[in-house]
Amino acid sequence: MPSSSETRAPPRHHTRLGQVACGLALLVTLIGGALALRARATQPRREAELSGLRLRLVRAVWLHEPTDHGDAAALPALPGAPTQGQRRLAVELTVFNPRGLPVDFAPQELLLTEATTGAVWRPSTGGSAAHTLRPAESLSVTLGFDVPPTPALLRLEWARGTERAALLSTRRPRSPNAEPPGWPRRVEELPPGNASAGSDLFHGRLACTSCHGNPAEPQGPRIGPALGDFARVGATRVAGLSAAQYAYESLLDPGAFIAPECAGQTPCARPSTMPLYGETLSPQEMADLISYLVTPRTRE
CATH class of the missing domain: 1.10.760.10 (Cytochrome c-like domain)
Known part of the structure; x- marks a missing residue:
């Protein structure tokens, strides 16, 4: 018989339960870490580097419509202006090639997406032809996205091949003809x-x-x-x-x-x-x- 000073080995089924619990804890930790990394990757950031190019969002602003300032009459659309009912998001970007070889960039790599429906808008102004950036060359780009009325959250994204980076979250301003919110005076x-x-x-x-x-x-x-x-x-x-x-x-x-x-x-x-x-x-x-x-x- 073993002496009282000897440690009795735990039952085998207790050992298995402990191993299962440790495995589950490790799995939960790994899943939590993966979700945290995924959430961080989808958060908008004003600078990103994809496939050999660096892009920085300099400015993004919704342009005014004539009726924003009280004009009641529908004005004729000017050449290149958004069509009736659309609102333009103007975006200024800089693109830089840090590599030692030329790299192509196309304005159509930028897209505006609607979170709820999955609708996608490509630039309506700013050109569509690709640019070839030489090593250490920087390019300034101004793009416009014409968006119909929508209350949904919009995301400005940059997509190159299978890589994608979120640059900005925004909402389209209310239509001038829509009922304005009741803002208090004070x-x-x-x-x-x-x-x-x-x-x-x-x-x-x-x-x-x-x-x-x-x-x-x-x-x-x-x-x-x-x-x-x-x-x-x-x-x-x-x-x-x-x-x-x-x-x-x-x-x-x-x-x-x-x-x-x-x-x-x-x-x-x-x-x-x-x-x-x-x-x-x-x-x-x-x-x-x-x-x-x-x-x-x-x-x-």
């Missing part, structure tokens, strides 16, 4: 804002940095007014308006007040080229974005 009537969610909108889906730069880097590149000290400066723009109210009214009507100074201490463009965010944001998103703008700035 910013205080919006839901409580979340500055972190507003930062995600500013730096992500809305691509505000393409014009205003990073508010935490006041000396960084930009073409529009600086927003790094908006909590203070915004309160001085219009007498009687707080910085939050000024931001709110400017987002609803960008032409109501034009900032006096843009990049390089030059006057800002008239009319404003800023999109009509009252058509694309929910009240909660509006509150989040304003909360981010009026939060005292730290380096991000």
Whole structure:
């Protein structure tokens, strides 16, 4: 008989159960990791490298329609303009060849997809012919996507062969003839804002940095007014308006007040080229974005 000091071996079925549990735990970990990597790969990012080319999304903006500013009459379509009922997403890109050999790039590699129906739009302006980029050569490209009315989320993607990268998520602005949302008069009537969610909108889906730069880097590149000290400066723009109210009214009507100074201490463009965010944001998103703008700035 074994002595009391000897360790009794565990039953064989307990060993098997332990091995099965460890195997299941490892499988769950691997599946979770794979899903996390897949989710990260599908998140929009403004820069990507596919099949030997690097692409950077410089700017994406929905262009105004004549009726956006109150014109009731249907104006004749100009050559190259979107057809009646469509809205154009203008996209500026830079493409760079880091390789030691020439590489081809075609504007038709960019596509706009609708998440719910799977509809796809190719560039309607900007050309379709392929370009051959020599080693270390950079190419600037401006494309336009004409989109019919849809409330669905849209994704700007870059596809080369079997590789694909998401560059931007956006929504088509409401039609000028659609019933406008009932925006309150005072910013205080919006839901409580979340500055972190507003930062995600500013730096992500809305691509505000393409014009205003990073508010935490006041000396960084930009073409529009600086927003790094908006909590203070915004309160001085219009007498009687707080910085939050000024931001709110400017987002609803960008032409109501034009900032006096843009990049390089030059006057800002008239009319404003800023999109009509009252058509694309929910009240909660509006509150989040304003909360981010009026939060005292730290380096991000």
